[in-house]
Amino acid sequence: MKEYLIRFVQQHETFRRAEIEALAALFEAQIEILEYSDDTPFCLVRIQDDATARAIVGRSILTKAVYELWGRGLTYEELHEDVRRRTSEKWAQYRNCSFRFDVDAYQGKRNQKEQRKLIEGFSYLGFSGRIQMSKFEENWCIFEEWDNVFGIAVSSSPSLSPSVSTPSTPSGANTSSAAAAAASGGAVSNIKNKPRPEQPPTHPNRLFLGRLIGGSDREAIVRYDLKKRKYISTTSMDAELALVTANLALAAPGKLFFDPFVGTGSFSVACSHFGAHALGSDIDGRSIRGKGEGGIVSNFHQYGLVHRFCDSFVSDLTNTPLRPTQLLDGIICDPPYGVREGLKVLGSRDGKGKEVIYLADGTAAHLSSSYIPPKRPYSFERMQADILAFAATMLVTNGRLSMWMPTANEDFELGVPLHPCLELVSTCIQVFNKWSRRLLTYRRIPDSAVNPTALTNYQRDMSTLEAHASANDLNMFRRKYFEGFRPTTPSTGALTPASESDTTT
Amino acid sequence: MKVLTVNFLTCAVKTCKTSPEAFPLHFRDAELAQQDLEFNPEFIKNMLLRLDWNAFRVTTSELGFSTIPAEKPEGDALNDETLLRDLHKVLLETQVMEGKLVCGHCAHEYAIKEGIANFLLPNHLV
Numbered sequence: 001m002k003e004y005l006i007r008f009v010q011q012h013e014t015f016r017r018a019e020i021e022a023l024a025a026l027f028e029a030q031i032e033i034l035e036y037s038d039d040t041p042f043c044l045v046r047i048q049d050d051a052t053a054r055a056i057v058g059r060s061i062l063t064k065a066v067y068e069l070w071g072r073g074l075t076y077e078e079l080h081e082d083v084r085r086r087t088s089e090k091w092a093q094y095r096n097c098s099f100r101f102d103v104d105a106y107q108g109k110r111n112q113k114e115q116r117k118l119i120e121g122f123s124y125l126g127f128s129g130r131i132q133m134s135k136f137e138e139n140w141c142i143f144e145e146w147d148n149v150f151g152i153a154v155s156s157s158p159s160l161s162p163s164v165s166t167p168s169t170p171s172g173a174n175t176s177s178a179a180a181a182a183a184s185g186g187a188v189s190n191i192k193n194k195p196r197p198e199q200p201p202t203h204p205n206r207l208f209l210g211r212l213i214g215g216s217d218r219e220a221i222v223r224y225d226l227k228k229r230k231y232i233s234t235t236s237m238d239a240e241l242a243l244v245t246a247n248l249a250l251a252a253p254g255k256l257f258f259d260p261f262v263g264t265g266s267f268s269v270a271c272s273h274f275g276a277h278a279l280g281s282d283i284d285g286r287s288i289r290g291k292g293e294g295g296i297v298s299n300f301h302q303y304g305l306v307h308r309f310c311d312s313f314v315s316d317l318t319n320t321p322l323r324p325t326q327l328l329d330g331i332i333c334d335p336p337y338g339v340r341e342g343l344k345v346l347g348s349r350d351g352k353g354k355e356v357i358y359l360a361d362g363t364a365a366h367l368s369s370s371y372i373p374p375k376r377p378y379s380f381e382r383m384q385a386d387i388l389a390f391a392a393t394m395l396v397t398n399g400r401l402s403m404w405m406p407t408a409n410e411d412f413e414l415g416v417p418l419h420p421c422l423e424l425v426s427t428c429i430q431v432f433n434k435w436s437r438r439l440l441t442y443r444r445i446p447d448s449a450v451n452p453t454a455l456t457n458y459q460r461d462m463s464t465l466e467a468h469a470s471a472n473d474l475n476m477f478r479r480k481y482f483e484g485f486r487p488t489t490p491s492t493g494a495l496t497p498a499s500e501s502d503t504t505t
Numbered sequence: 506m507k508v509l510t511v512n513f514l515t516c517a518v519k520t521c522k523t524s525p526e527a528f529p530l531h532f533r534d535a536e537l538a539q540q541d542l543e544f545n546p547e548f549i550k551n552m553l554l555r556l557d558w559n560a561f562r563v564t565t566s567e568l569g570f571s572t573i574p575a576e577k578p579e580g581d582a583l584n585d586e587t588l589l590r591d592l593h594k595v596l597l598e599t600q601v602m603e604g605k606l607v608c609g610h611c612a613h614e615y616a617i618k619e620g621i622a623n624f625l626l627p628n629h630l631v
Contacts, residue, residue: 253547283625285621307542313622313624319519321514323514355629356627369618
């Protein structure tokens with residue numbers, strides 16, 4: 001095991017660690033996360049060797065690159081000392097290779113002159129090869145981590161900091177902009193406790209030196225950009241998060257992936273990019289077909305992935321034609337939240353109409369090509385439970401389900417649905433203004449590991465989950481959405497840090 | 506609708522799921538199309554494990570393929586590239602563009618249009 005520095009992008013923070021851990025699982029590699037915080041793009045890990053590190057990061061979307069760690073320190077003196085201690089016996093082997101040296105100052109700025117000075121500080125390494133900006137054999141990078149201009153500290157010992165988010169709480173989630181960061185619980189308390197400095201910080205907090213091992217797959221975001229895609233709709237998942245979702249579900253060559261709410265096929269395309277074959281269904285056949293020359297398959301043609309397009313068919317998850325056995329390596333979906341139209345499944349609202357209807361010419365109405373079957377409202381909780389039950393039946397052992405689910409911020413949070421056959425692997429949160437959505441990833445555990453009592457109890461509980469009447473009754477998220485996510489009466493129980501700061505403002 | 510997909514499908518009617526007659530669904534008035542697709546032996550091998558071989562033989566004989574081996578290939582046979590390519594051709598390159606899929610138990614017909622099958626059920630079958 002060797003130490004590496006992973007250079008993350010500073011966005012979708014709560015997805016980053018989950019993605020790297022998923023990719024390690026995909027390559028059946030050990031990864032030990034030594035230091036990680038949502039507040040910084042620098043993460044220290046231990047991985048077996050360069051080839052493994054290159055493979056893991058090479059498929060990731062939320063990293064830029066991975067570096068062999070050459071040294072670290074709080075000051076340049078400490079950094080140089082650490083570099084000497086760790087790497088002096090390696091210097092000779094790089095003496096004559098062509099190379100490039102970079103400075104990556106997170107939240108800081110270094111002009112050309114300063115960069116040059118910092119780089120020259122490493123002249124003791126004795127590299128006498130040619131310096132090349134491109135086609136270099138080796139690439140070193142100095143990493144600086146600065147407090148941002150608002151003086152919000154980047155936690156220096158992330159593994160010990162209590163504000164580090166756990167997978168189940170959104171308090172550590174923030175976006176790259178400082179303004180949005182202030183919305184999250186942890187950052188808010190930082191602003192209050194720490195007076196704003198008179199001047200921007202003059203020294204970086206932490207320093208690292210790394211040798212480039214390999215880049216990431218971030219270019220795929222540009223390739224699959226929705227703006228350049230032939231067939232999309234208003235609810236198509238953006239390329240970056242669709243690719244991350246496919247990574248979390250371990251899409252890979254030779255595997256079969258299914259999306260039961262396939263829509264315009266955003267997830268299917270992302271899975272195929274990573275080599276999986278894609279199968280999809282949707283209750284609305286129009287989205288599969290598209291208009292004119294469109295349709296899901298046209299996207300696969302656009303990206304040259306048509307050989308990995310398996311099929312799309314029209315069906316309803318509650319009446320799926322899929323054979324109930326372990327056929328799928330992965331299921332990924334962004335189910336409808338039911339805000340615009342309310343959730344619908346096959347059936348009639350009052351449970352009537354159970355007899356065949358005949359048209360005037362004596363033929364059965366449902367055999368006509370223009371027949372549209374009736375649909376009834378569907379409960380959001382019931383839908384979640386149905387997706388989990390479907391995944392428990394259809395996934396092969398260790399197969400994964402990655403499912404997007406909405407939740408509101410702060411006072412209102414929908415519970416994470418669970419199933420005795422599925423182990424929750426990760427919870428990632430994307431924060432919007434008034435609400436958030438979560439990406440829940442589950443692993444199908446082997447049958448031998450399923451607790452039989454829990455399974456029996458679960459099935460009994462599910463049979464009591466019954467349908468009610470209106471779309472609002474059935475969908476708490478929808479009701480909250482139209483109420484504008486106003487806080488309800490404050491609870492007197494245990495307060496979360498987020499709601500504490502809320503009541504004082 | 507590919508031949509592979511048909512092997513993964515049964516009748517959508519709940520009471521048919523447990524009936525052996527509901528699987529495989531039977532093609533009627535099937536119009537076939539052939540499409541050249543990149544060959545991926547790894548995927549074919551993986552799908553072979555999940556394929557119901559008897560149902561596959563029923564489907565292929567209905568569609569007019571006569572050269573399907575009686576037994577599912579296993580062990581060394583999985584390294585026979587000619588065999589895998591033949592299976593690739595039937596499972597992935599052959600598609601039913603128009604026609605019907607019929608349940609052998611309840612006789613319900615599912616229409617296939619432009620290669621897309623419709624499994625939505627009328628109200629009396631939900």
